[in-house]
Amino acid sequence: SQQGEEDPQALSIQEGENATMNCSYKTSINNLQWYRQNSGRGLVHLILIRSNEREKHSGRLRVTLDTSKKSSSLLITASRAADTASYFCATGLLRSNAGGTSYGKLTFGQGTILTVHP
Amino acid sequence: GAGVSQSPRYKVAKRGQDVALRCDPISGHVSLFWYQQALGQGPEFLTYFQNEAQLDKSGLPSDRFFAERPEGSVSTLKIQRTQQEDSAVYLCASSLVWAAKTLAYEQYFGPGTRLTVT
Incomplete structure (x- = not known):
């Protein structure tokens, strides 16, 4: 089952405009990733x-998290035609198996299809 | 170095046939994941390996699905007696091991194998 709802x-925009995509989830997380x-x-x-962070930037990308x-x-920001793609959020949670070994597991949302028109 | 590779890229199987999908992870990546992605959906977790140990197989849809990673590098996902509902893209991802709440890593995905069952 998919945890994230996007x-x-x-979303369809013109080149140069900003694009905002939202992701909501149901259970606690250790981190959230965008793909x-x-x-x-x-x-x-x-x-x-990470779950203890509220905002992060990378180039033209800005991510916020409200736990x-x-x-x-x-x-x-300043979208380009090359940004046309599907965007997925994925919630990360540290799990343990029956033997007590920890591992990180991602659960993906259904995605947002972004189209940027030149 | 090289990224995650998967083969074959495309596979057409007649219903009832067995298929084997191969994944070559990034060298040195302890963690290996298999996902199933249906058209228009996000990737759904199938199974996880840490080295050669299969720590989580909770996402495998049925006992027709079997995965192995005998030497802790290359992995094979096998589907026995394929059904039409098995048609999907099968993604493999690898990453460094994430074993603490504040230490998380991104996953590197292969191009996927598109399986069509006729």
Whole structure:
């Protein structure tokens, strides 16, 4: 089952505009990650924010995390046609198996399809 | 160095046939994950290996699905007696091991194997 719910399901903007995508989740997390997927490059990691962080920047990307509301947002500024892709949030949680070995596990949302028109 | 590779990239199987999907992770990555991605959905977790140990197979849909990583590097996902509902893209990802709440790593994904069962 997928934990993250992303909003909107699809977003269409013009080049140069900003794009904002939201992700809500249900259970506690240790971190939240955003990934991008397009046919050319497959699924690629964009940014990771830990549960004790509220905001993080990487180039044109800005991610916020509100653990009290169980939500995150991804902002892409000054979008380009090359940003056209599907964007997924993934919640990360440290798990332990029956033998007591810890490992990190990601649960992905259903994604937002972003189209940037030149 | 090279990224995660998967083979074959495309596989067409007749219903009832067995298939084997291969994943070559990034050298040195202890963690290996398999995901199933249906059209228009986010990746769904199938199973996780830490070295050769399969620590979590909670996402495998049925006992027709079997995964192994005998020497802690290359992994194979096998699907026996394929059904039409098995049609999907199967993604493999590898990462450094994440075993503490504040220490998390991104996952590196392969291009996927698109399985079509006819």
